[in-house]
Amino acid sequence: MPTLDYYFATVSPYTYLAGTRLEEIAARHGLRIVYKPLDVVALFGRTGGVKPADRHESRKEYRLQELRRQSAKAGLPLNLRPAHWPTNPAPSSYAIIAAQNEGGGDLGGLVHGFTRACWAEERDIAEDAVIRDVLQANGFDPALAGRGLLAGADQYGRNLEDAVAAGAFGAPFYITEGDERFWGQDRLDDLALHLDGKL
Template identity: 65%
Template sequence: MAHIDYYFATISPFTYLSGTRPAEIAAQHGATISYKPMDIMGLFARTGGVPPKDRHPNRQEYRLQDMRRRAALLDMPLNLKPAFWPTNPAPSSYAIIAAQEAGGDVAALVANLTRACWAEERDISQDDVIADCMKAAGFDPDVANKGMMTAADTYARNLEDAVASGAFGAPFFIVDSGERFWGEDRIADLNAHLAGKL
């Protein structure tokens, strides 16, 4: 049985555009998946990346075009410049880590939180927004509060694991076969790999 480490950032538009597809593909192939939210700005700093605001204007303009096109192809609403971005990704990440530990539909929670940021103009660093997203995914919001200290340690470790495993962006999928896939637009390649075609 294959295993996927899914490194992502709750403030990443391409994590949002991934939706629940990673979980659906894993289920289709009988693979397991570990959700590893991480500090994307920390990852950029460690692996030669540049935060969007510091990129050359050509890159900034292309990023917005690419986001718009990908959202249109996926038929997903997307605010190119959401009101609450960037925001502190740690609280939403802690909630995901705690929810994964508790068990349940983590894919739905990731989708809810990223949609709140990129399509609903909500600040995912706020407790009430996180609680709403958790409830909508079937989790008791108290799970996040109870697991906060452990989640903080795991969040920091996820960044270290991402760097050590070869990740440099989000979303980033690493299969236990050693194959790595970067970006929402490589989910189809991940699917093909799990199917034995790549």
């Protein structure tokens, strides 16, 4: 089965706005998604980007307008200034890595559950209770939150290195086996067209 590498950040509003459309595309095309959560701020620093807090005011203003518009297009509620952002993305990322290694639940739902918790539900995805709740809601053992820490930390660091080496520079970022790269949830339609052989 062909694979697609999916680089994303659990604190990224654009990862949230992707919803579960990637999983729908993958199901239609027989793709296996390799979920690669990473530290997107570190990725910016490695690839010439600027973290949101350090951007020019015009970019900050545009980002807020664009998030409002993209939220409306996606039909997903979004708080432009969530109570728990920025927060530490590592614990939720470790949980996703552990869940992928364990298998048996809904990984796409898990990723969306964490991003929704941050951007629509005013929950802190760095908190153990929130991580356990989102794991359980998506069919995973909540104890993975603790069991997967060491392996998760190691893989989390490797995901950043993999992203830099593969040419990813933001989140969400999708890379096919043929090295076609798509940046942003607003490129999912292009990804689908590419997989259909139309682009």
